Amino acid sequence: MSGKPRIGIPADRRLLGHHYFHCVGEKYINAIAQGADAIPVLIPALGEGIDVDDLLRGFDGILLTGSVSNVEPHRYGGPASADGTLHDALRDATTLPMIPRVLQAGMPLLAICRGFQEVNVTFGGTLWQKIHEVEGFANHREDTSAPLDEQYGPAHEVELIRGTALHALAGQDRLQVNSLHSQGVQTLGRDLEVEARSPDGVIEAFRVRSAPGFAHAVQWHPEWKFQDNAFSRALFAAFGKAAREFARKDHV
Numbered sequence: 001m002s003g004k005p006r007i008g009i010p011a012d013r014r015l016l017g018h019h020y021f022h023c024v025g026e027k028y029i030n031a032i033a034q035g036a037d038a039i040p041v042l043i044p045a046l047g048e049g050i051d052v053d054d055l056l057r058g059f060d061g062i063l064l065t066g067s068v069s070n071v072e073p074h075r076y077g078g079p080a081s082a083d084g085t086l087h088d089a090l091r092d093a094t095t096l097p098m099i100p101r102v103l104q105a106g107m108p109l110l111a112i113c114r115g116f117q118e119v120n121v122t123f124g125g126t127l128w129q130k131i132h133e134v135e136g137f138a139n140h141r142e143d144t145s146a147p148l149d150e151q152y153g154p155a156h157e158v159e160l161i162r163g164t165a166l167h168a169l170a171g172q173d174r175l176q177v178n179s180l181h182s183q184g185v186q187t188l189g190r191d192l193e194v195e196a197r198s199p200d201g202v203i204e205a206f207r208v209r210s211a212p213g214f215a216h217a218v219q220w221h222p223e224w225k226f227q228d229n230a231f232s233r234a235l236f237a238a239f240g241k242a243a244r245e246f247a248r249k250d251h252v
Contacts, residue, residue, distance in 0.1 A: 005060035005243035007038045010098065012067050013045040013090045028065045028112075031223040035236030036061075038243055047093030052101050061108040061214075061243035064095055064115025066221060070129065070183055071114070076121045081129060096122050103211050106249075108242035110235075111217035113181055119208070119217045123189025131184035131202065138200045142180040152224040155179035158204045164195040166205055166216060169234050177204070177220035184219070214242035 009032065011022035022044040032040040038061065043050070056062075069088035073081055075096065081087070095115070099122040102109050111119045117127055132139040142151040154176040160167040167173070175196075185203040188194065195216070196205035208215035218235075226232035 003039075005036075005038045005240070005247040006041050006058060007032050007036060007061040007063055007239075007243055008041050008043045008055070008059040009063045009065060010043045010091065010095050011045050012065075012069065012088055024065060025223075027223045028063060031226045031232075031236050032063060032240075035223075035226045035233060036240030036243065037237075038240050043094070045088065045090040045094045047090045050094060052098050056098070056101060056105060056107065059107065060247040061110070061239065062098070062102050063239075064099075064109070064111040064118055064217075065223075066113030066115065066180070067091070069114065071117050071121055071127065073127075073129065076126045078126060078129065085129075092118075103208055103215060106212045106246065108214040108239060108246055109208070109211070109216075110214070110239045112223060113219060113221060114183075116206075116217040116219050117183055117185075120185050120189045120192065120206075123192055123208075125189030125192065126186040128184045128186045130182050132182065136200065137184070137202060138198070140179045140181050140184065140198070140202065142178075151180060152178045152221060156198055158196040158198050158220070160196045160205075161194060164193070165207060166195040166218075166235075169238060170231050175231055178224060179219075180221060181219060213246065214239060 009024050011024050014021050014023050024042050029040045032038050069086045072087045095118050131137050155178050157174050158177050159174055191209050192206045193209045194206050198204050205218045222232035222235050
């Protein structure tokens with residue numbers, strides 16, 4: 001294969017006005033186009049309306065983005081959500097069956113925030129829906145009344161586990177990260193290995209242990225102004241490199 005790798009980005013299904021749209025935030029698109037030096041391709045959230053295996057033949061990597069919606073609790077055996085919680089059943093129905101196929105193909109995967117939670121659920125893990133209400137954990141939500149630069153500004157430290165790929169990528173033990181989530185890992189899914197934790201013990205990053213290549217998930221948002229953060233630049237560059245290497249292979 002010649003040219004830049006193609007990285008698929010599953011969309012959210014959103015009601016905008018009176019019509020539904022399939023949307024991906026520009027910050028994720030830019031992080032793939034510029035940070036990973038790849039071609040971002042949006043994937044509509046059609047659930048069972050997509051032939052996943054056929055779809056994946058056109059890609060060299062998958063990015064699972066953050067979202068304002070939560071994974072539906074029936075997907076992990078959790079209690080019913082509080083009234084007013086936003087869900088996206090078609091995104092769940094698109095990404096959750098896709099994740100195992102991506103990994104089985106050896107295709108690079110990067111998951112962010114909601115995507116992080118989707119990977120955990122796919123591997124049998126469970127989620128806290130409101131981690132700030134769980135004794136012993138800090139409030140990991142953003143102040144939605146603040147300007148975006150403050151919402152996405154450094155919120156707390158994470159400790160990177162020595163010997164992991166993310167630790168090697170960072171070249172240091174700790175990072176300052178942003179924090180914009182209410183859901184969090186309750187029980188870690190099988191075959192997932194922790195790569196970072198926040199000071200209160202919340203899992204902030206993991207990798208898929210059995211994946212043959214790049215398969216990492218982070219709870220924070222490295223896509224936000226990635227060019228201004230050394231670790232974020234390194235993360236997207238590594239993802240792009242993995243996608244280029246995958247593209248060079250003979251794959252179906």
